[in-house]
Amino acid sequence: MSLKVALLGVGTVGSSVARILCDRQPQGIALTHIFNRNVERKRANWVPASVQWTSDVEAILRSDANVVVELVGGLDPTGVWVRRALEAGKSVVTGNKKLIAQDGVELEKLARKHKAHLLYGAAVAGGIPIIPGLRHGLAGDEITRIQGILNGTCNYILSRMEDGAQAADALHDAQKLGYAEANPSEDVDGFDARAKLVILSRSALHVDLAQSEIACKSITGVAAIDFEYARELHCTIRQISRVALRDGQCYAAVGPVLVPKSSPLAWSRGTENMVLVGGKYGGDVVFSGHGAGGHPTAVAVVSDLISLAQGGSAQVEGAISAPAKSIPVSGEFVQRHSIRLIVHDRPGIIAEIAGALAEQQINIHAIFQRPGYQQEHLPFVVTVEPCTHSALRKALDHFTGKGWLAEPPLDLPILEAEV
């Protein structure tokens, strides 16, 4: 018996899903309904005449479709539709990271209760099969950490800056190319990546984190000068979303990080996504590819549909080998940091900085000062031995309001073996 598939939402991803289903006609899958507001303007002549088009979501929920593909996005009213579909025993395939990050555990329970399935391979890193890879290929390992480039917009901006662009120009181009919204906060401030990190933490580490528990730091503080110093440290800068389990404690954070050039995470360019998964037995595995875009995300949706058509009963569970558990979470990775300062130069500044750091038991590792800058607006970088972010912030807060400080200091963690 074929799965009858109702598609909710015919935007970029939705129309690409329809296109792949019509082109490839995967065995056991029939597209039967398409829902969109003002659906008439969406009608396409390459869709078989047998497909019913509707602007009435109730018609979908009452229909005989056994799978609802939800590509409308957002929490409201989409969350209600997804719940009602599951309660009606319809399986749901979705790319809705916000909904799954916030309510995924509850929705998976609901699905199980109604013998339906909930699949969301498209919710994280669209075209990269990270969720199926974790569930099927790495289920035998005990995953202890994830480091990911989960937001293509930030990666585009930061890799453009690595190549010499100013922050404002890179953002402007990202907006012009449709990678970033007019208000780019969701991307640059880390909220988009954080939702994906919550989903990955559940799928890979079997821990259930609330988004609000994870510290986000914006990439907007990163300037062209930071890439110059990053190069001196044989690093680049990327927005990294990471989570690690150690000694029963969970560490998680999202924000700009100095990434050594030797790390695969430094190789990502443009809007590419990349996820490094570290396991107790298998070591590190890296997945990379197109994280977004209509076609790549649609591939993830259609792959989930094929799994359902082939009877993927195991796949209803977000956490295959253990139910997601709550666990205390901290952003206090113990790690090296770099601190970029811009000062009105005068004698004694280094002594003052060294003193404030020493008060927090933080050791200076090295001081870098590139030539060619004016004394009145002099950038330099101090790197420090492993410490927590909160200890470092205490030391840096000491400088607030100092007359010699030309701009607020920027501290960046340096990625390496963690905690």
Place this chain on the structure above:
Amino acid sequence: MSLKVALLGVGTVGSSVARILCDRQPQGIALTHIFNRNVERKRANWVPASVQWTSDVEAILRSDANVVVELVGGLDPTGVWVRRALEAGKSVVTGNKKLIAQDGVELEKLARKHKAHLLYGAAVAGGIPIIPGLRHGLAGDEITRIQGILNGTCNYILSRMEDGAQAADALHDAQKLGYAEANPSEDVDGFDARAKLVILSRSALHVDLAQSEIACKSITGVAAIDFEYARELHCTIRQISRVALRDGQCYAAVGPVLVPKSSPLAWSRGTENMVLVGGKYGGDVVFSGHGAGGHPTAVAVVSDLISLAQGGSAQVEGAISAPAKSIPVSGEFVQRHSIRLIVHDRPGIIAEIAGALAEQQINIHAIFQRPGYQQEHLPFVVTVEPCTHSALRKALDHFTGKGWLAEPPLDLPILEAEV
């Protein structure tokens, strides 16, 4: 009901599988039997007393185990054991690339006939979940090409040479470290990678290639000087296994290739494996990680067992969306090449080379000659516009026996958009 698992072979991978099963105790999986020749010397005190140890394979085949994990390797007698297990309705999980490359299609048919399953995620690139990734995460795409670093030994040797080691030293170290056999032919001549490419072609492109149809070129012709010229071309050299479908024709080859530094395939170091999968809809996805080693390969085996325990009925098929089909195969990728020549320099050589190439309608792209070599043993490199390998070989054969030729020329394809 728990799966009862019988383990055949307690070498590096087998003992690691036993270790993970005993440590993690995945739900629904019970290790019940262990087989090895002279099994007594293999007994370990961390294995539960309930496990039966035996040197009699018949005891396994007659037992109530419902899954046989085959980690003995080779074709004979292992192939017979696998067939008999499947005929007895036992599912088989194996890392045996030779057996799956040669007889996989037949064994999958046999499994289906007896309502058993055959899983072999460990047969290709051990710790990298490429086969589950293809089957579950990329099933929605139409895969058109694969480029892979599938042999860790070759990658170790070539990345050591990239760092300045001589070929002989790199091979010697690989042997000392246990990466290469005393007779390294299986690795360096490409046969190991070719078996894996056959399996990937079946899983991803749904084409059934015979190993003998795929041209293998040894990496042994690659010398230190080739890395010097590779650098001038902004390339490195890697053993690349590749397959591409285009216009109903299948192209496949294994051998050393010039890889642009901008390609992810150039980033692989040491014994790492990497697979680039190109799809019609999702574009390129890259998987990388530890391709071999006890623990990473064991993770793949245990992941397959977990799939079985969760009722992975769909997973019996090597080609999920289409049965593997036979298709003509050619090694004649049309692509740029570099030709490295070492000559006793005298006037007229370039003219002679240009003439031979022109006769085959091959255009010279550039000529590179690094300073600092003796005229009596002068290396230089000619790059040519896209052509087939056979046309190039015809031109090069023209030089055989020429007095000015100090060593046989080495031609390497240059990786780029293909065919």
